[in-house]
Amino acid sequence: MEPADFAVRAGQWLRGPGPDSDVVLSTRIRLARNVEGYAFPNRIEAGARSALEERLRQWIEAAGMGEAHYCNLSEVDPLMQQMLMERHLISRELLQGEGDRGVTFASTELISIMTNEEDHVRIQVIQAGQTLQAALGQAIDLDRRLEAQIPYAYSDTYGYLTACPTNVGTGLRISVMVHLPALVFMDQMDKVFQAASKVGLTVRGFYGEGTKAVGDVIQISNQQTLGRTETEILETLANIIPKIVEYERGVRTHLVNEQRVSLEDRVWRAMGALRYARKMASEETLNHLSAIRLGVNLQLLAGLNMSEVNELFVITQPAHLQALKGRELGPDDRDVARANLLRERFKPESN
Amino acid sequence: MEPADFAVRAGQWLRGPGPDSDVVLSTRIRLARNVEGYAFPNRIEAGARSALEERLRQWIEAAGMGEAHYCNLSEVDPLMQQMLMERHLISRELLQGEGDRGVTFASTELISIMTNEEDHVRIQVIQAGQTLQAALGQAIDLDRRLEAQIPYAYSDTYGYLTACPTNVGTGLRISVMVHLPALVFMDQMDKVFQAASKVGLTVRGFYGEGTKAVGDVIQISNQQTLGRTETEILETLANIIPKIVEYERGVRTHLVNEQRVSLEDRVWRAMGALRYARKMASEETLNHLSAIRLGVNLQLLAGLNMSEVNELFVITQPAHLQALKGRELGPDDRDVARANLLRERFKPESN
Numbered sequence: 029m030e031p032a033d034f035a036v037r038a039g040q041w042l043r044g045p046g047p048d049s050d051v052v053l054s055t056r057i058r059l060a061r062n063v064e065g066y067a068f069p070n071r072i073e074a075g076a077r078s079a080l081e082e083r084l085r086q087w088i089e090a091a092g093m094g095e096a097h098y099c100n101l102s103e104v105d106p107l108m109q110q111m112l113m114e115r116h117l118i119s120r121e122l123l124q125g126e127g128d129r130g131v132t133f134a135s136t137e138l139i140s141i142m143t144n145e146e147d148h149v150r151i152q153v154i155q156a157g158q159t160l161q162a163a164l165g166q167a168i169d170l171d172r173r174l175e176a177q178i179p180y181a182y183s184d185t186y187g188y189l190t191a192c193p194t195n196v197g198t199g200l201r202i203s204v205m206v207h208l209p210a211l212v213f214m215d216q217m218d219k220v221f222q223a224a225s226k227v228g229l230t231v232r233g234f235y236g237e238g239t240k241a242v243g244d245v246i247q248i249s250n251q252q253t254l255g256r257t258e259t260e261i262l263e264t265l266a267n268i269i270p271k272i273v274e275y276e277r278g279v280r281t282h283l284v285n286e287q288r289v290s291l292e293d294r295v296w297r298a299m300g301a302l303r304y305a306r307k308m309a310s311e312e313t314l315n316h317l318s319a320i321r322l323g324v325n326l327q328l329l330a331g332l333n334m335s336e337v338n339e340l341f342v343i344t345q346p347a348h349l350q351a352l353k354g355r356e357l358g359p360d361d362r363d364v365a366r367a368n369l370l371r372e373r374f375k376p377e378s379n
Numbered sequence: 380m381e382p383a384d385f386a387v388r389a390g391q392w393l394r395g396p397g398p399d400s401d402v403v404l405s406t407r408i409r410l411a412r413n414v415e416g417y418a419f420p421n422r423i424e425a426g427a428r429s430a431l432e433e434r435l436r437q438w439i440e441a442a443g444m445g446e447a448h449y450c451n452l453s454e455v456d457p458l459m460q461q462m463l464m465e466r467h468l469i470s471r472e473l474l475q476g477e478g479d480r481g482v483t484f485a486s487t488e489l490i491s492i493m494t495n496e497e498d499h500v501r502i503q504v505i506q507a508g509q510t511l512q513a514a515l516g517q518a519i520d521l522d523r524r525l526e527a528q529i530p531y532a533y534s535d536t537y538g539y540l541t542a543c544p545t546n547v548g549t550g551l552r553i554s555v556m557v558h559l560p561a562l563v564f565m566d567q568m569d570k571v572f573q574a575a576s577k578v579g580l581t582v583r584g585f586y587g588e589g590t591k592a593v594g595d596v597i598q599i600s601n602q603q604t605l606g607r608t609e610t611e612i613l614e615t616l617a618n619i620i621p622k623i624v625e626y627e628r629g630v631r632t633h634l635v636n637e638q639r640v641s642l643e644d645r646v647w648r649a650m651g652a653l654r655y656a657r658k659m660a661s662e663e664t665l666n667h668l669s670a671i672r673l674g675v676n677l678q679l680l681a682g683l684n685m686s687e688v689n690e691l692f693v694i695t696q697p698a699h700l701q702a703l704k705g706r707e708l709g710p711d712d713r714d715v716a717r718a719n720l721l722r723e724r725f726k727p728e729s730n
Contacts, residue, residue, distance in 0.1 A: 289715055293657035300651030306644035364640055376727065 029097055031108050035351035038342040039115055039137025039154070043335040046157020050325045051273045053205040053245065053338065055159045056116075057167035060190045060199035061149040061174070062181040068191040069144045074127055077144055081128040084143045087177040088132050091170070095135040102128055107356070110347035116154065121145055139170060146191050147199070149178065158204065158273070160266050164258065194252040202265050203249035205234070206272060209322040210279035212244045213294065220272055224248050227264050234314065234341070243314030243341060244322075248272070284326055295323035302374040307363035313344050313370065320374075336373070344369065380448055382459050386702035389693040390466055390488025390505070394686040397508020401676045402624045404556040404596065404689070406510045407467075408518035411541045411550035412500040412525070413532040419542040420495045425478055428495055432479040435494045438528040439483050442521070446486040453479055458707070461698035467505065472496055490521060497542050498550070500525065509555065509624070511617050515609065545603035553616050554600035556585070557623060560673040561630035563595040564645065571623055575599050578615050585665065585692070594665030594692060595673075599623070635677055646674035653725040658714035664695050664721065671725075687724070695720065 037043065041054045066072060066080050085098055101109055101122060112118045118131045122145040133140035142150040151174070153167040181189040187197040195201075211217055224231050234245040248269070250261045283291040298319035301308070308316075317340055323329035324337060342348060349365050350357050357365055388394065392405045417423060417431050436449055452460055452473060463469045469482045473496045484491035493501040502525070504518040532540040538548040546552075562568055575582050585596040599620070601612050634642040649670035652659070659667075668691055674680040675688060693699060700716050701708050708716060 289657050293718070296655040296657055297652060300655030301648060304647040304651030304654075306640050306647055367644070 031105075031111060031351035032354055034108070034111060035343060035348045038339040039117070041116075041138055041154040041156045042338045042342060044156040045335070046155060047159060048273050049157040049334075051206055051208070051276050052158040052269070053207055054154050054156055055163045056152060056154040056203040056205070056247075056249075057163045058199075058201040058203070059149075059151040059167055059171050060147040060188065060195045060201075061151065061171070061178070062189055062191070063148045064179040064181045066148060069125075069129070069146060069148060070191060072144075078128045080148065081130060081144055084149065084178070085130065085132070087174065088141055088143075090177050091173040093132065093134050093139060093141075093170075096132055096139075097135065098130060098132045100128060100130040101125070107347050107350055111351055114342055114345040114347055116342075117152075118142055119145060119150075139166070141170075141174075147195070149174070158269060160202065160204075160262055160269070164202070164262055168258075194254055196254050197256065198253045198258050198261065200253050200258055200261055201249055202261055203247045204265060204269050205245060205247045206269070206276070207243075207245050207318065207321060208241070208272070208276050209244040209318045210283055211276050212241055212318075213283065213291075214279050216275075216279065217241060217246075220246070220275070223268060223271070227268060228252075229264065229268065242311050244318040245314070245341075280322070280326060291322075291326070292328055295319050295326075295328050299323070299329070299374065302370045303376065304371070305367045307360070308367040308370060309363055310345060310366070313366060314341060316370075317341055317344075340370070340373065382456075382462060382702035383705055385459070385462060386694060386699045389690040390468070392467075392489055392505040392507045393689045393693060395507040396686070397506060398510060399624050400508040400685075402557055402559070402627050403509040403620070404558055405505050405507055406514045407503060407505040407554040407556070407598075407600075408514045409550075409552040409554070410500075410502040410518055410522050411498040411539070411546045411552075412502065412522070412529070413540055413542070414499045415530040415532045417499060420476075420480070420497065420499060421542060423495075429479045431499065432481060432495055435500065435529070436481070436483070438525065439492055439494075441528050442524040444483065444485050444490060444492075444521075447483055447490075448486065449481060449483045451479060451481040452476065458698050458701055462702055465693055465696040465698050467693075468503075469493055470496060470501075490517070492521075492525075498546070500529065509620060511553065511555070511613055511620070515551075515553070515613055519609075545605055547605050548607065549604045549609050549612065551604050551609055551612055552600055553612055554598045555616060555620050556596060556598045557620070557627070558594075558596050558669065558672060559592070559623070559627050560595040560669045561634055562627050563592055563669075564634065564642075565630050567626075567630065568592060568597075571597070571626070574619060574622070578619060579603075580615065580619065593662050595669040596665070596692075631673070631677060642673075642677070643679055646670050646677075646679050650674070650680070650725065653721045654727065655722070656718045658711070659718040659721060660714055661696060661717070664717060665692060667721075668692055668695075691721070691724065 063080060066076060109123050112131060113120060113123050117133050117137060117140045122129055122142050129144035131140055131142050138154060140152045151167055151170055153163050155163045183189055188199045190196050190199050211220060221231050228251055229248050230251045232247045233242050250264060253261060298316035302316050317337060320337055324332050324334050344366050346362055349362050353365050414431060417427060460474050463482060464471060464474050468484050468488060468491045473480055473493050480495035482491055482493050489505060491503045502518055502521055504514050506514045534540055539550045541547050541550050562571060572582050579602055580599050581602045583598045584593050601615060604612060649667035653667050668688060671688055675683050675685050695717050697713055700713050704716050
């Protein structure tokens, strides 16, 4: 797999439409599993880790994932590593780890399995839009197929054993990525943070770091699984997400009806910057793309393809840009390359 | 004169090209004069002020100014008053004054005479570009024609007598308005301020308030006239202005050669905002127009008429906007009207 080919388009979860996709970008399920008889990755010896990585690869292949790719992180170059992270296929922890560790991901990128991350096995299912039940169902199905191959570390008392106690039990984390430009515009995000934390949910940014809503996108997820069933975790999310969606939609309607000029100003200034800037940093880009997404959703902008707009959230990131240009670029050159790409994508003729 | 008709286009000094007009917007000469036998305006009684205002009007008419208009400020509505100030035809002091006071200005707006401002007579000649000698010559010529009519208050010891001691002698102030976007961009304005203050010159903004270079435009002028001849004052300016012009040009060349992308980014982002914003405050507008002027001068932008760009510095001001719309507008509505006007003027089709 050539970096440039890989960089051209983002995964299906970001491109595809999905339920409530005006607000919900994606639903992500993560299951943490470990293999009986091996030390957790933070304790394992290099030799055992290598052997396990190889066995896991075979087990995963045997479980059947359709058309899929495997990367051993210790063997791929840093650019490809970072692209995998920008693509949400691997975690920062796997990227920054050492020794044999890898990821197997379906060509659709809707499924990925990290090996030798914090746990031996991290199953990820990520779908476009709000698909809590369906995504969880798919993750459980994949988990069962893997369980038929892999001797999981399991305790009748505690459930699945994990490297970090907070994940013990189901090993389940559900993350819903939501786009809340109207709530950010009206300075209402505190209410979302409070509502989420009240029911034990965590809020993070698009790439997980901190809680800063760069691009007006946040991920809402359960903090721990210990002592809670899959159904309980699912219900917490299933309960709050529709409320946040309705809240965002309500404020969008308010903006259209009561503050139309300010709204159009925000959307069209973003378009102006995307069409004309000669250099643009990553964070500024995400904020403009957010406004464009909002404009398309509210039909203030015509002729734009939403999946292409979504995709730009990922392919304007540093490693993707460098892969597209076919060479390493310093921060200044990336800002120029990013602006060039955006100018091309948003040029007036193409609308 | 209808406000709407008056608002459509700015004075010739701003529209017309002139020497060094890539950097120098205008050269302005002011002469302060008073009439023998009348108290200074800040001391004069209302009756005497009215009588003097009427006599001055006749004297000025007799001196001959070609096609000209007279406004008694106490009779024109506030919108027209403010437009006269935005047009640089009257001072803030005349606007905020009380009682009979006025302005007579040539239809070209290259000459104006304020009456009963701080002094009884304030002659103003304003020309496009750097025209120190020519503008001073024209002012002196007009002054002589007025002196043939008006018994000026004059002392053989001190020269022309004025309300404020700093103006005694020649009553001359020379102001050169310069556009220094490259120096602002490269954070070099301190050097200009220092160089000016070292030779006793003052630096103010486009509309005189403070020294903030809104729109990257500053006015450089002599602080006082007492004890100095016209020639000495002229030479101080004639000495420093070409240096500032060359400094600005040098930095522009540097930007084109060494920082072209940053320069284009600045210019094109301004264009993006002007073409797409739905509301825009006055100060932001001046800053974008500054970038556009720079872009036209450096041939980064084609198809734009410089005199129309310059004119926008004035006709996007609050009173002009309201006159163009034909009604009073609050600040928010002005921001919308301003953005509409700018969008129309900068729409891509017209380039």
